[in-house]
Amino acid sequence: MTNAPTQPAAVDVARQVFQARGLTKVYGTGTAEVRALDGVNLDLPEGELVVLLGPSGSGKTTLLNMLGGLDIPTDGTLLYRDFNLAEAGEEERTLYRREHVGFVFQFYNLIPSLTARENVALITEIAPDPMSPEEALGLVQLKGRLDHFPAQLSGGEQQRVAIARAIAKRPAVLLCDEPTGALDVRTGIAVLEAIEQVNRQLGTLTVIITHNAVMADMADRVIHFSDGRVHDTQRNHRRAPVSTLRW
Amino acid sequence: MLSNLDLKLIRDLGRMKGQAVAVSLVMACGLAMLVMSRSLIRSFEETRSEYYESHRFAHLFAHLKRAPAAIAAQVAAIPGVSTVQPGISVQVTLDIPGLDEPASGLVRSLPEFAPPELNRLFLRAGDWLTPGGRGEVLVGEAFAEANQLRPGDSVTMLLNGRLQGFKIKGIVLSPEFIFESRPGAALPDNRTYGIFWMNYEPLARAFDLYGAFNHLALRLDAGAEEQGVIAAIDRLLIPYGGQGAYGRADHPSHIRLSDEIRVLATLSIGFPTVFLSVAAFMTNAMISRLLSLQREQIAILKAFGFRNGQIIAHYLKFALLLVGTAVCVGTLGGIGLGHRLVVMYRIFFRFPSLEFQLDRSTLWIALAVGTGAALVGVLGAVRRAARIPPAEAMRPEPPSSYRPSVVERTGVGNLLPNTFRISIRNLERKPMQALFTVAGLALSTGILIIPNALRDSVAEVLEFEWDVVQREDINVGLLEPWDETVIHTLRQLPGVVSIEPFRGTAVRILHGHHRRQLSLRGMASGGIHDRVVDARNREIPLPEDGLVVSSKLAEILEARPGDLLRVEVLEGRRRTFDVRLTGLSEDMAGMSARMERRALNRLLGEGDMVNGASFTVDHALWVPFLHALKRVPRVSWVAVKESLRENFRKTTAASINLIQSIYMVFAIVVAFGVVYNKARISLAERGRELATLRVIGFSEREVATVLILELVMLSAMAVPAGLLLGTGFATGIIHSVNTETVRLPLMLTAGNYTFAVLVVTVASGLSMMVVVRALRQLDLVGALKAPE
């Protein structure tokens, strides 16, 4: 693998984790053509908590999928450090996801036949330098639910298991697509707290997609998306604590 | 105009075409066999009964030594008898140019100036005999074909010691000889045995029977009591050397055809049942899976106001489309195979015309059975889905509850990787589904055992029976019983290595209310030619005063060793004696009854006589031996082992092998269908979970392992069960094709089992490859959206 991603150098704090230039994704052809991403330029530095806002259909999920190596762009470049994601093959992207990326989804996507601990262990078995499943679940305040199956957990608890599963490998980036979309306010806050804490303690670059503008206050950086383009980027000098958010 | 619901149906089918094809094909295989065998049965039964009626096939038959013509009128006066046809029936030896071995035949008389009342002939080629004509014969088609005889050719016959040349006027068929074979011989040899017809007068004069008859055929009034008439005829004919009248149930050609129909009937029930139950399993699995995937769709349809009935109808339509396809493919396949088999049966069974007749009622049965199978599959699944209130179904199905599996609770669990856990917990969570898959796989493994068991049995018969059990090269029958001096003459023939004489006599064996007419053979105990062996191939000694019969005969007579059997001798002094059944012999064709020769001769009270012998012959002197044999005037018939074996190979073996290869193809289709279907279902049910694994960093191979592990575990359970099941199937089938005419030994070889395992393994392997390919195209992004 000539193009392999490398671990970050500890000193180079300001280094960009992701650099996108003219990133374009076109679905379909002819009249059915949809430009889901239409020339996105973006730099995401180490350790930040980024919130991605935008109307439905503006291309947020598409962008996140690119960042996570699930999909490849039609045009443009996308660098993860010095690893060119836009040109990576299936095999390389699998390894990239395995070693560097943590995913959290709106519908949790836990494996129903595995307990909380085993869902996390699934990842720690294949990652190079993982924390223990217990430690990961501890980070999201789920120490008491280690041997519960997904069916025995509430939605918020399931989502926190998903976060533990995502961060147990100590990923460089944590990508969350509407992580609170299926949850009520109180549970949503608990989940966001878990994400925020992971970002703070592990220094993981975290990208959260949401429809909830209130969540912009907890971010270092807020990106407004529309029509497949970055419409506007805004920087908060101080992140509001999650517990103060209300919607 | 298609409704939108129908549109959905078509799209669903499109997405599941692989599975739909697999289910339809399995069902089609079962239906093809159903259509094929039911139609063949119908073809045979209709053709036969039409032939019997149009050509007035007799109900009863009797052989006697000689009776004046007036006796026939007395027979006709017996209550219940409607028509009597007296005639002459004699055994002759033949000299066929170009044939080394002596051929023999049966000659029947024909009334000269009117067509026969009974057993009328069908003229295939040439002409009828000239009324009052001399030196003319008609020949049965099977013999004519085997020896390439045509009208105008000539044959030489030894009639009552006098050689006479005859011109063949025509080639004919007779309802009495649909299956042409020498009486007492279960296997035909059409080259060395033929049936002929001549005008009454020349035949009668040659045998000093003018104005008399030695054979009777008769028809009964509707409702006449057959046993009563037989008893009356026997009483009347005893003074004239009557050999016992018998009905169609003892008529060799009739038995042979009935046996074939019986075998087809067994096959027409057994096989389709197995195949169609597999198809029902598969439909159920497929529909349940479709329904659980379409939970929300169903809820929405219900929320819009569709009634349960409409929704059930929707999914039933889906199933019925599969059934419709299966019925079409199955029917066409069955018709095709049926035609193929009819061509083969024409070689065995001589009808004026045997055509494939589609049994239309089978189409309805097929449709009903197929629909039934699908209905069973759909109803359970749909009822479950239709019960859900719409509001509940709108929510995504909650994660199913799991628990640690039994395997893990034994403590092995800690050693297992998590991917393995996913596999076993899945199996344990849906035990019924796992059971169904195991059952389907076991059935398809089992089905694979049957065709090879048939093939191995035929091979065993061809090799073992003919080489190890029957070691003689040729059997020779004499015209009349003779004292032992004849053996010395026969021993002088060139090339004779060993000779074993026998004494055969026509008898009727009775036990309880069961009876059978056959030839009882007296032979030396411990002979090495025609060996008498039991089921384990151990030699059975012929005791001084006991009888050994085929186990099939014992089964028919409901007799067991130790029972006393009554033997009525039908020739000579016509003695009757009781003799103990001392052993059961295993033989593969016909039915035999055997005794020690001297003991038999004592009971017959005619001194130490023989009327035939078996020979082994030096192969270098084979042709000189046959030529010399032709010149022995007392010889009535010969049976050359190699010719019989060749005939068996070309007829019975060929037909069984054709059927076995059809079943083999079907069994392979089922094996593939079941495995493929199972793999597709797991893939579809678990697509989301598998895609998630891929998203969080598992490679294709690692994800495939989860599915493969499941399939391997299921196969590990199914294959041994399947081998056991197959053993049962094969035993059942072999027993059911065992008839009075031909029986097959049950052969279950390691090779057979290995083959079945191999096919299932290859089927699994290929199905897995398809699934792994599908895994590659798994929609990773789609799996992260809301559940379907």
Ligand SMILES: Nc1ncnc2c1ncn2[C@@H]1O[C@H](COP(=O)(O)OP(=O)(O)OP(=O)(O)O)[C@@H](O)[C@H]1O
């Ligand atoms: N597989 C696909 N094929 C065709 N078009 C697609 C596909 N996936 C997404 N699109 C289109 O691309 C555009 C962007 O989709 P995307 O899912 O990124 O939007 P989003 O910003 O995440 O919206 P939402 O907030 O509703 O989730 C949409 O117009 C969508 O219809």
Ligand SMILES: [Mg+2]
């Ligand atoms: Mg989205």
